[in-house]
Structure formats: structure tokens, C-alpha cells
Amino acid sequence: MVESLARDLVCIDCGAVSPLGYRLECDKCRGLLELRYDLDRLRAKGPALFAGPGLWRYAAVLPVGDAAHRVTLGEGGTPLLECPRLARQLGVRRLLLKYDGSNPTGTVKDRTSATAVGAALQFGYTATSVVSSGNAGSSIAAYSARAGLRSLIFAYERASAPKLLHMSATASDLIIYKGVYDDLITLWDRLVEERLFFDCGASRNPYKHEGKKTLAYEIAEQSGWAPPDVVVAPVAVGETFIATARGFRELRDAGLIARLPRMVAAQATRANAIARAFRDGTAITPIKIGYTVAEGLAAGSPGRKGDWVLRLLREHDGLAADAEDQEILDAQRLVARAEGIWAGPTGVATVAVLKRLLEGRQLDPAQTICAIISETGLKTEAALPSREGTAFDLDSLRRLVVERLSGRGRPG
Numbered sequence: 001m002v003e004s005l006a007r008d009l010v011c012i013d014c015g016a017v018s019p020l021g022y023r024l025e026c027d028k029c030r031g032l033l034e035l036r037y038d039l040d041r042l043r044a045k046g047p048a049l050f051a052g053p054g055l056w057r058y059a060a061v062l063p064v065g066d067a068a069h070r071v072t073l074g075e076g077g078t079p080l081l082e083c084p085r086l087a088r089q090l091g092v093r094r095l096l097l098k099y100d101g102s103n104p105t106g107t108v109k110d111r112t113s114a115t116a117v118g119a120a121l122q123f124g125y126t127a128t129s130v131v132s133s134g135n136a137g138s139s140i141a142a143y144s145a146r147a148g149l150r151s152l153i154f155a156y157e158r159a160s161a162p163k164l165l166h167m168s169a170t171a172s173d174l175i176i177y178k179g180v181y182d183d184l185i186t187l188w189d190r191l192v193e194e195r196l197f198f199d200c201g202a203s204r205n206p207y208k209h210e211g212k213k214t215l216a217y218e219i220a221e222q223s224g225w226a227p228p229d230v231v232v233a234p235v236a237v238g239e240t241f242i243a244t245a246r247g248f249r250e251l252r253d254a255g256l257i258a259r260l261p262r263m264v265a266a267q268a269t270r271a272n273a274i275a276r277a278f279r280d281g282t283a284i285t286p287i288k289i290g291y292t293v294a295e296g297l298a299a300g301s302p303g304r305k306g307d308w309v310l311r312l313l314r315e316h317d318g319l320a321a322d323a324e325d326q327e328i329l330d331a332q333r334l335v336a337r338a339e340g341i342w343a344g345p346t347g348v349a350t351v352a353v354l355k356r357l358l359e360g361r362q363l364d365p366a367q368t369i370c371a372i373i374s375e376t377g378l379k380t381e382a383a384l385p386s387r388e389g390t391a392f393d394l395d396s397l398r399r400l401v402v403e404r405l406s407g408r409g410r411p412g
């Protein structure tokens with residue numbers, strides 16, 4: 001068994017160190033906590049510390065010590081796809097898509113669900129809970145069921161039908177809430193303090209967001225430990241962004257990679273509190289948001305995690321931008337046609353933002369760019385194409401096939 005190199009928890013604001021345990025914030029200043037590992041061991045042993053497939057390949061740098069608590073549905077180990085046709089269409093030399101829609105419940109959230117539910121077991125909890133637009137809810141519900149835990153899933157009333165079906169199948173308790181994420185999360189976060197359930201939300205729990213760090217480890221290892229120049233990550237409250245940036249930093253500090261990729265934070269324009277603050281050089285002002293097609297990015301008040309994203313962007317020469325709903329839907333079709341990858345709007349917002357940044361000459365097209373695609377399109381709800389059918393005989397069928405194929409080259 002690979003042991004965990006997790007050593008302690010450090011406050012990101014005042015630097016105070018606390019022992020490993022179920023803590024959500026710093027005792028001294030209430031700052032957010034991050035896990036710290038024995039990176040000297042990682043430096044000494046290198047990739048030899050990583051064994052087996054999927055997310056738990058990186059168990060050494062995850063905070064779940066007992067192998068019996070490492071709950072899995074086969075998450076992680078997702079493909080890093082070379083996308084030459086899409087690269088050509090966007091005008092960039094080399095483009096890689098990290099396709100996390102191939103996780104067991106079709107979302108990057110499965111990475112955090114594995115470590116969140118693993119930590120719930122580790123700390124003896126019997127129930128989990130999360131407030132979700134759909135993806136986190138179905139993922140936490142599935143992993144909780146897999147671990148034999150009760151799950152109280154609070155789901156957005158406009159969550160897509162496939163996400164609701166999935167949640168109602170896997171959650172022990174599914175509760176639909178009125179309004180958007182921001183409306184419920186403040187209240188729910190107060191209940192977290194009462195320790196009635198294990199916190200599987202995105203706001204504070206350091207054990208939960210740790211799972212997404214494996215994105216950086218996988219991208220680095222799949223690139224032969226020479227990661228891309230730029231990594232574009234989706235940002236709602238910032239969990240994926242922060243975890244990926246931390247992963248690359250650990251790898252650099254342990255000497256496994258030579259330099260950090262430049263991190264780009266991608267938001268939906270209708271929920272762009274962080275991108276706006278970055279552009280204006282100000283602190284984050286929460287915004288009242290309505291609906292965006294990128295359901296998973298619909299957070300107007302990203303809280304302290306949002307401040308953390310902004311700090312990482314400013315300290316490490318990052319970049320933040322957003323894309324309108326129509327641009328996101330256009331990117332969804334573009335990625336599907338150019339590369340055969342069917343991602344949901346939340347998942348493909350990174351490509352819409354990348355397109356904007358390239359058009360605005362804010363990124364160097366000669367660099368190698370990687371965009372994280374965080375969800376499958378198979379859970380999307382949208383207007384169906386026409387179902388009106390045609391009846392054929394052999395002649396009319398041949399005529400149609402010849403007509404369709406004549407005078408056309410290869411697509412793209």
C-alpha cells in the first residue's frame with residue numbers, strides 16, 4: 001500500500017500550522033487551510049511513488065491514509081487529447097484537451113468526490129451533503145452510495161433532467177432548492193459548523209478539493225513531466241483552478257517539473273466576479289446572477305476561494321477572462337465537430353474563453369495550450385434536432401447518399 005505523505009494543514013493567510021484532522025479553517029484567523037506533504041520524500045522517490053491506475057495512483061499526495069477508505073468508481077486517468085483540427089481552427093500551434101467528461105459520473109467532480117467521501121470515512125462520518133447545480137450532487141451521491149454513506153443532496157431547481165435523474169437514482173435524500181447556488185450556500189455553510197454531516201461543498205473543506213489536484217499530476221505525467229505552457233481551467237468558486245495550480249506547484253517544489261504552466265481562469269460572463277476583479281485590478285465584488293447555460297459556473301459570490309484564485313492569478317502571472325453563453329454554445333458545437341468530443345456547456349467554457357483570448361492576442365499562439373474539459377455533454381438538456389423521419393427505397397436511399405457525399409471534402 002502506498003502511504004499518504006500528508007503531514008499537516010497550513011493556513012493560506014497567516015501560515016499557522018495545525019495537525020491533520022477534520023478542520024475547515026484556521027483557529028487563529030479563520031483563513032482557509034491547505035494540506036502540506038512531505039515533498040522531500042516525493043523529491044527523493046519521484047514518480048516511483050505513484051502506482052496503479054486512476055486517481056489513487058497519486059495516493060501518496062492525497063490525504064486519505066488508509067487504503068480501505070480510498071473509495072473508487074474508476075475516476076481519474078482521463079485522456080489528454082492532442083487536438084490538431086481544433087488547434088487549426090482556433091489558430092494555435094498545439095492544443096491539448098484534458099477530457100474529464102470521461103470520469104464515472106461524467107465530471108471532474110468525481111476527483112473531489114473520491115477524496116471527500118474518503119475523508120468522510122476517515123473521520124467516521126456516516127452522512128455527506130452538498131449544494132449543487134447538478135454535477136457535484138450526482139457525483140457526491142454516487143460516491144456516498146459506493147461507500148455506504150447517507151447523502152443529503154441539495155439540487156438547483158433548473159438542473160438538467162439527466163442530472164436530476166442521476167441524482168434521484170443515487171442520492172439517499174434529494175432536496176430541490178429554489179433560486180441559485182448563492183441563495184442557499186450561506187445558510188448551508190452555517191449548518192456545516194454544527195457537524196451534522198461531512199462537508200462536501202466547494203467553499204472550505206481542504207480534504208475535498210485535494211482530489212482535483214490530480215489533474216495537474218496527470219497532465220504532467222501524460223506530458224512526460226514537461227507540462228504545457230498554458231493550462232485553462234474553469235472557475236465557479238475556484239476549486240478546480242486552485243487545486244490544479246497547487247498540484248503544479250507541488251510538482252515544481254519536489255523537482256518533478258522544471259517550471260509552472262501559466263494558469264488561465266475561465267468564467268461565464270453571467271457569473272464573472274473573479275474575471276471582472278482581475279481585469280479591473282480590484283477586490284471581488286459579489287454579483288447577483290441569473291441563469292447561464294454553464295450551470296456549473298453559476299456562482300456570483302465566490303467567497304474566500306475566489307480571493308485565493310485572484311491571489312494565485314496575480315502572484316503567478318495568470319490570466320482570467322469570461323465568455324458569453326452564445327460563445328460557450330458555439331464552442332460546444334465546434335469541439336464536437338472538430339474533435340468528436342461532446343462536452344456540456346460548463347465543460348467547454350474553457351475553449352470559448354481560450355478562443356476569445358487568442359482572438360484578442362492575449363495568449364501566444366506559438367505556445368502549447370491545454371484546456372480542461374470538465375464535463376460530458378451527455379447530461380446536457382437542450383432542444384432536440386427534428387425527429388421527422390424519411391421512408392426510403394433503394395433508389396431514393398442511393399440518391400441521398402450520393403448527393404450528400406458529392407463535392408464535399410473531409411470535414412474540418
Ligand SMILES: [Zn+2]
Pocket residue numbers: 011012013014015016026027028029030031
Ligand atoms: Zn490563519
